[in-house]
Amino acid sequence: MPVSVPNGNDPIAVIADDPRHSVSGFTTEFIRELHNRQGVSLRDASLHDKFQATASAVRHYMVDEWLETKDKNAAAKQKTVGYLSAEYLLGPQLDNALLATDLTEIVEESLAQHGIDLAQVREQEVEPGLGNGGLGRLAACFIDSLATMDVPCIGYGIRYEYGIFRQTFVDGHQVEEADKWLALESPWEFVHPENAVQVNFAGHTETWTDETGRERTRWVPGWGVQGLPYNYLVPGYGTRRVNTLRLWGARANNQFDLKTFNQGDYVEAVRAQTFAENISKVLYPEDSTPQGKELRLQQQYFFVACSLRDFIENELEPGFDLHRLGERIIFQLNDTHPVIAVPELMRILIDEKGFEWDEAWEVTKSCFAYTCHTLLPEALEVWPTELLGRLLPRHMQIINLINVSFMAEVRATFPGDEERALRMSIVTEHPVQSVRMAHLATVAGSKVNGVAALHSQLLRDKVLPDFSALWPEKFTNVTNGVTPRRFVRQSNPGLSALVTSRIGGGWVKHLDQFDGLEPLADDAGFREEFRAVKAANKERLREVLHKRDGIDLPEGHLLDVMVKRLHEYKRQTLKLLHVVSLYEQVLSGKRKVEDLTPRTVVFGAKAAPGYRLAKDIIHLINSVAAVVNRDPRLEGRLGIAFPANYNVTLAEKLIPAADLSEQISLAGMEASGTGNMKFALNGALTIGTDDGANVEIRGLVGDDNFFLFGMDEPAAAALREQGYRPRSIYESDETLRATIDLIESGIFSGGRGGAFGSVTSALLDEDRFMAFADFASYLEAQEAVEAKYADQEAWTRSAILNVARTGYFSSDRSMRDYLDRIWHAGPVV
Template identity: 70%
Template structure:
């Protein structure tokens, strides 16, 4: 192993050696990609000894570890995170300069692995970062998608998905281990037999199988000597190439098995509107949990380990319903492979899993058709049916004569088709079930799983989400980070509650002026990025009004669009003097799922409105709309620090938590939002005076839903009527009055998420925003208080809550 580059000379020596030997080129002949790969490998060498020591220490003196099972990990670029964790930034920058190279150029060459869709995947990445920083042993398990979340482009304003080719130029942060591959079976049938002890057992005879090859990633803690592991699985065929078929001339058929197997990990969330897509998604989910459980139980643990004590070594956290098929898989491994009795195996299983629910939307709680599970995983269906039968017997015993309750709680539903309710299965098996914000956990108990919470009230708890301050403040916002550190020291980086020390400085005029200068500098940085990246000219003197999140109707990007159209209409109609309007630049960032038609219609409408607004001299310097394509972690790290206003406008009772709201508030953006998800806790912490609240509360939403007629809102509010009429007039679509008909009809006649009902409250709140922004000093004071009071939203605090309330594990320092 090479000498760690603690000094500039040592770094230059190691970098050039990696360039020469690892890439096979001289410095003079190397490309930017050669240099970027060599840099990444040089930095990772610095982490290797710590990583191997952490693995060895865990094997020598095992403490209870966390196995984090997640179908998504939205990691972001790895170089900056590694430089931050190792404190090598200055050494590397100086060393590269000595070689005539620029660190920022090499940073930009790194492709972000898009192995997640949004908040769920970014949360998983924050959590494994925090666990490493807190010295808690953790293995993150997931899928190494060959093509991650698609790369978004716009053609004529419409979203077009292109493959995310993140592996094209090499991935220097991963370590493949084909020798540790796991076989994963599918299909076939089951049969009974009598074992050597005379016990009747079940055997699964598979119809076909693939192998899962692990790719390990290092997860470094922040300057504490610990490096945990993220293990992502890639599918391969057991027989990749048939020479006999190839020699016969059928070249395509010779590699058919390889192509079929690799489809499993080809792309993140394949479109599942077809039966084939549904089956592929289930294959993905079972593939990665089967690999992960087998890896831990048969590779990590000693071969003679007593499996009845498995819960003393590991707790598997189910990150939403995607990995819940792990429950019957563990039962299969314990009963069929390790020969435990059913009762002993179930007792172990119930101690080894905990379940996080990330949604309140019924359609997001996965239900897999019984026929599909039976065809693809016949042994697992048998296990699920037995778990369900025993569980329902317990329900009947607790609630005799209540067959409606039995039907509601059954893991297997009968209508509209027989299906396995994965959230029910997870709740029955888990030691704890948690929501991800105080309101969400309350609604989860009372509305989503009320029968379960009545039966097992002690099983339900709350852990409000958090974000890592290392990436989303220290790394993403270095100017604000430096200002904070100068004011209160650097202890906040691993103890975000220390930000409270900023509160008195909110009343310090000099500090407010410096804070405003940081915000303007961040806007200039963003403007430069968007100019180079997208060709946008971002006005840095206007309010930066930001709505960045996955495109979904419940998040209500349509409501923000209606506000933009309303402001535009008021100015161009002459009803409002543009000189009286606070200059505002609205920034959208969002991807729509490929099969989500209404989300795509919304994107099209936003882009069309943007094109007209930005080209109209009547609103020049007053209103502009920016929608950069392919919003991702890398763009977020520049956009979030620049934001003035954070749009968190979901319908109350629909957003589980949100983490973008936390990142924006932590970086000094004021929130306009409903009392939904973690907005509730943000508002309580930062204070009503520093938060722009609007909209119905969840009970009011529930009441209105019984008789809601959205067209009445349209008829009764003149501003809303004018905005929708303008949207329908063709003014934003070259005269085509039908261009936005699906979106407008949806709002007027369905409006499932009540954008029109909250419109008046929302635009009134925006008027309060304008009034507040007219006083830059008061705005800066409120923004500073947002930063100072958001320490609660650290993912380190989230992990402490998981440790105390759910996992009951403890730190195990890996040493410096």
């Protein structure tokens, strides 16, 4: 039975007043959907039919509010947040909709009366994996928070036909399969083909003289496609607001392409159609490493062109004076992926609306702000001018013109400093002439923010120092957050009920109320209940992994979890070296097996399909798991579980069950991290470096409740400066040497030495992210973990304090910070 959580100060009174808001009321809606949408009787309905009917019936309860929200927005004429993001990693929608409509028990009861199990129905949902990892999930959390806070927001993005690939393992190797999330249709979208938007590409520009004698430029495109809007409802929690997520799908443009592409050739016509529709076909699976592929630039321009056109033509009242556009919209650029929107708005204002350059630039600057999500130099997008100029010739001209006036400003502010001007230029000449999208975003944006305090500092000092010298007031920080609805209330019903029984239910909207739990850390009875919740969550996870992956998690183990994209900088290998070192110590007799703290390490990670080393690391983890999990000498006290295809659905089961959260990136590499916040809020303790938002988590929970290890960012920078030699650490650290030697011995590859040479030599010869340098410190911190875990009362106390002190990491707080520091917008009720 799901637990009912009262809403504290925020009753969902309006929805509950609806006469349909009853078991019989829902049954009527459900049967109607089954008949009219699925075209089946209850007797003949498949589980899939039942899911579709349940989802669409639940959606009925949000549509009135959604339409009302539109009217409210139109009447209020306040500023809207236009969140521009190439990714939205939404996760399953049914539970979120049930929570927003307060229908969970009603639906459960209604279905049960017809012999249907809601839990089974739930499992039918295929999550829309329209993102890679943190960046896409953050966008999903942000739109949830804005709706909950009654702020008008439209999320704009791409309706990829194929989301992030489905990961499988074959002999321990990652194999990717296409994610056919739409194969059985999504019950959550409303498509509006009649509102399709034309998007053009290629061609050339020409000048013409208008009736006033002014010289103007126009773009004569080479080809185009249509963007179809697919609307998704984004319900707030405990409020009537339902915002919109508008994802664009590409469709061939018959009037245009089919004429130009072919002269009566049917086969060619269909080919042209496929070509156009490829634009929204697939999500690029690279995380933090842009590929610079033409199709990707097409995707980026496609969705921002649709979105700008949509906002200007459909969301503003007819006749609105675009000189005041900045009063009505702030487009937040989620990293550089949507930055081509900047020259697009300039083009619309100048070429289509007849603005002068300076007027257009003033308006444009007021309409954009830019969030940077990385510090990795290779993650900063650049587009060769050859490609950009060919695909978007008018935009290339505009970018060049922006750069000319920007360079003039730099030279006027720093006369004679030509090196600085070259460093700052939007267009660089090396290695090939290219546009630096982060520079363009920084020049155009009214604000530039990083995603955690340390990251924003490093962004100012190391990534964009020249820009922060020129415009110090442009730079700000907004620390990321996560939505407490999905990541506590929905995913951890046990903890939610326990917490609510003590501090009321207001925390779901006001997560800072978690601080009311602080005194309970010293209450033995509460600690016992808290442990019981964790134990039940582990049991739930055992069932999920058994069914989903055929993995049987041992009972009574410390659950040590590292889930995130596979990336060298995140250092999954460091975690693995820890496991191998424990194994080696038992094999060599340095440690008695009964001295091991029973522990299962859970990995979840996808590697970009073209990232060879990351895939080799996955293979190594699986290979170590296969040996360690079967070695009787360990007496079942150490294991590795690596369920394939980690996604939001699994995260919701895994995170609430975790004891230990692994956040072990090299300091100065992880911009923020958001998984780290989810674990702390669910009562896991963190072992982590002084990186990203870990810094702020530790600051809030306190050193006694956090396992810090490793170099800090200045130390890592200094070591790199002085010349880092991983091999000398290998030579001098006996434990490390034995660990690496065990991997190289072939024990994990059926006796074949050198099987993991790519991984070990990357470490020994370069170790870009200094895992060896932090190895000893990491092992020491793990000893401290074991010591603390041995004292369950002390551990539980720390876990409770983690929950009590991390309410700050609600994405509602992040949104408040954006509203105050960047958007200067507010709620509309």
